[in-house]
Amino acid sequence: MSTALHDDVSGGVLGRMKQGGFDFASVHPIEFYAIFPDENNALKATRNFRGESLHALVTERDEGGWHLQVSKVMHVTYAGIDDFEQDMQAVVAPLGGKLDGWGVTQEPRPASLRS
Numbered sequence: 001m002s003t004a005l006h007d008d009v010s011g012g013v014l015g016r017m018k019q020g021g022f023d024f025a026s027v028h029p030i031e032f033y034a035i036f037p038d039e040n041n042a043l044k045a046t047r048n049f050r051g052e053s054l055h056a057l058v059t060e061r062d063e064g065g066w067h068l069q070v071s072k073v074m075h076v077t078y079a080g081i082d083d084f085e086q087d088m089q090a091v092v093a094p095l096g097g098k099l100d101g102w103g104v105t106q107e108p109r110p111a112s113l114r115s
Contacts (some may be wrong), residue, residue, distance in 0.1 A: 010082065024075070027073050027074055027075055028104070030081065030104045031070070032099075033102065034098060035067060035068075035100050037066075038066065043094035044095055045092050045097060046070075048091045049091075053072055053073070055071040057069045066071070068097065
């Protein structure tokens, strides 16, 4: 990860991940989220997220609407996340969806490596 931190939500999260010792050298499955008012359009969006390093899942939300989760295996970088969010926005917005963030699981560091 670049030492330059970006002044937005993703930049803040990446900065905290760096401070926590996240392994940026490895690839990780990153979960990207979008919310749709109807199941049909959420399912239509999944057609755009298929491939070797992609997986899409649609589930009903307790609060109403439908949740699209797209998992992409990639290096965790600001540019990579930003690029994929822009690509995802181009797919979900015309279908009435809106982006709802991203996340990645950080494995705990072994006790011997903690400061």
